[in-house]
Amino acid sequence: xxxxxxxxxxxxxxxxxxxxxxxxxxxxxxxxxxxxxxxxxxxxxxxxxxxxxxxxxxxxxxxxxxxxxxxxxxxxxxxxxxxxxxxxxxxxxxxxxxxxxxxxxxxxxxxxxxxxxxxxxxxxxxxxxxxxxxxxxxxxxxxxxxxxxxxxxxxxxxxxxxxxxxxxxxxxxxxxxxxxxxxxxxxxxxxxxxxxxxxxxxxxxxxxxxxxxxxxxxxxxxxxxxxxxxxxxxxxxxxxxxxxxxxxxxxxxxxxxxxxxxxx
Amino acid sequence: xxxxxxxxxxxxxxxxxxxxxxxxxxxxxxxxxxxxxxxxxxxxxxxxxxxxxxxxxxxxxxxxxxxxxxxxxxxxxxxxxxxxxxxxxxxxxxxxxxxxxxxxxxxxxxxxxxxxxxxxxxxxxxxxxxxxxxxxxxxxxxxxxxxxxxxxxxxxxxxxxxxxxxxxxxxxxxxxxxxxxxxxxxxxxxxxxxxxxxxxxxxxxxxxxxxxxxxxxxxxxxxxxxxxxxxxxxxxxxxxxxxxxxxxxxxxxxxxxxxxxxxxxxx
Numbered sequence: 001x002x003x004x005x006x007x008x009x010x011x012x013x014x015x016x017x018x019x020x021x022x023x024x025x026x027x028x029x030x031x032x033x034x035x036x037x038x039x040x041x042x043x044x045x046x047x048x049x050x051x052x053x054x055x056x057x058x059x060x061x062x063x064x065x066x067x068x069x070x071x072x073x074x075x076x077x078x079x080x081x082x083x084x085x086x087x088x089x090x091x092x093x094x095x096x097x098x099x100x101x102x103x104x105x106x107x108x109x110x111x112x113x114x115x116x117x118x119x120x121x122x123x124x125x126x127x128x129x130x131x132x133x134x135x136x137x138x139x140x141x142x143x144x145x146x147x148x149x150x151x152x153x154x155x156x157x158x159x160x161x162x163x164x165x166x167x168x169x170x171x172x173x174x175x176x177x178x179x180x181x182x183x184x185x186x187x188x189x190x191x192x193x194x195x196x197x198x199x200x201x202x203x204x205x206x207x208x209x210x211x212x213x214x215x216x217x218x219x220x221x222x223x224x225x226x227x228x229x230x231x232x233x234x235x236x237x238x239x240x241x242x243x244x245x246x247x248x249x250x251x252x253x254x255x256x257x258x259x260x261x262x263x264x
Numbered sequence: 265x266x267x268x269x270x271x272x273x274x275x276x277x278x279x280x281x282x283x284x285x286x287x288x289x290x291x292x293x294x295x296x297x298x299x300x301x302x303x304x305x306x307x308x309x310x311x312x313x314x315x316x317x318x319x320x321x322x323x324x325x326x327x328x329x330x331x332x333x334x335x336x337x338x339x340x341x342x343x344x345x346x347x348x349x350x351x352x353x354x355x356x357x358x359x360x361x362x363x364x365x366x367x368x369x370x371x372x373x374x375x376x377x378x379x380x381x382x383x384x385x386x387x388x389x390x391x392x393x394x395x396x397x398x399x400x401x402x403x404x405x406x407x408x409x410x411x412x413x414x415x416x417x418x419x420x421x422x423x424x425x426x427x428x429x430x431x432x433x434x435x436x437x438x439x440x441x442x443x444x445x446x447x448x449x450x451x452x453x454x455x456x457x458x459x460x461x462x463x464x465x466x467x468x469x470x471x472x473x474x475x476x477x478x479x480x481x482x483x484x485x486x487x488x489x490x491x492x493x494x495x496x497x498x499x500x501x502x503x504x505x506x507x508x509x510x511x512x513x514x515x516x517x518x519x520x521x522x523x524x525x526x527x528x529x530x531x
Contacts, residue, residue, distance in 0.1 A: 052435055086436035099428035103450045113436045164432070 002028040002172055007064035009046050020046050022228045031202040035215035038225035044208050048174050052091045053081045086113040090165035094177040096157035100149035107145035110164045117168055136163045155186035174206045179214060191218050212255050216240060224248050275526025281519030289339045292332030300333040301484045318508045322498060327505055331512055334486040341402055342467035346460055348406025353413025358444050361421025375411040383408050384473060396479045405470050409463060416459055420452040461524035468516050488513050
């Protein structure tokens, strides 16, 4: 369904151009969960933003192809891209505190995609939004519908973001470190929520994280990125039990383990 | 939130004074004790009395009635000016802030050029081209105020355009127009509000100043600035005339500026 072929991303807003992603390849099937893991600055978010079509067309040069159902998202017109955005491809950001508009009610924001891509009237949108809010396990959807973002906790906001991203039943959900800003218990809830949604709706998820333990819990396949390149890819269990590259081994070693602390 | 409002004394007093002045100007549109333009030769320059609570002017017109009517004129001009200014400023500011690029540079340098002129002087030039009158003042002052608003709105758009929720709206497939005016614009309201309040302030002063110089509101319409100009010839004979008119202007200005400061503290 989604094929990224030889994607190179180059920044052109400085005097000397700088390449941040080299030869990125990705194939995503329907209903699949693929993880991208790597340290800060490894290019994982840039690749995701490119797939989502959010990178500036002016200041960045992109080579390669991003084929979604055979249409190249890099070279198609803005109108075509806009038709896919929100409807077929959507995204959840890292920071739930800033990713909701502070002056708009939750219900309005969740329904925005429907307003843009369908011709439903406000009542129908309200019904769908309430159903979606229930779907992401928010308590009392009716009350949340009329609240403003500052009245919700971080975990609830991230659920709202997921609801907003999924309201049009997209084929791909890009999740850019959606659990990083949350505490561990909420993290676990969000992950199981994503897993359930993936199973029920068949939405493919591209999950980006620097946390290998989260990737291991959620994904079927994983790409390991380092300094703008994919260094290793394959089945999650395979990569974890048999890492081929030195860098992957180091990453796996860095996963914190439950150990008894002995006080010196 | 509620406490913050309660403790904001400036906002309270400002709102009270402005509300009172607005109330008076609305009353002035509906009802005045005397016809503001009716001359009564027997009451020429009459002092303060029960029948004329602020006395009469040199033509025997009731000063209180004229202040009520003048307040209405001044408010109308202020509202019109701020409205024209804010609409022009918002469109230019939103466009330049959101898109940036070459047009942004050109429009902003043009902006700087307009801002570099002393506002009142440029208004005089515009009025001398268009001719005096209530509506021409609105247009002239509105055009003059627009660059200031544009700069403020542009700054807000620059701040907002890279925030996550704007990205997220873009990702939902919202068009640029929709992002600019539905998603970002409401986020600028808190800044806009205090700017509007101070804008009223400047508009009242500018209108009074221009009418004082005789290029603003034309007789027989009353306006606070015009009345002040007429009153100065009788400053020693009937100081009440000038004082009453002056106090009205002062109250208007104090009300608006306290309201603006209060809003700023609350934002």
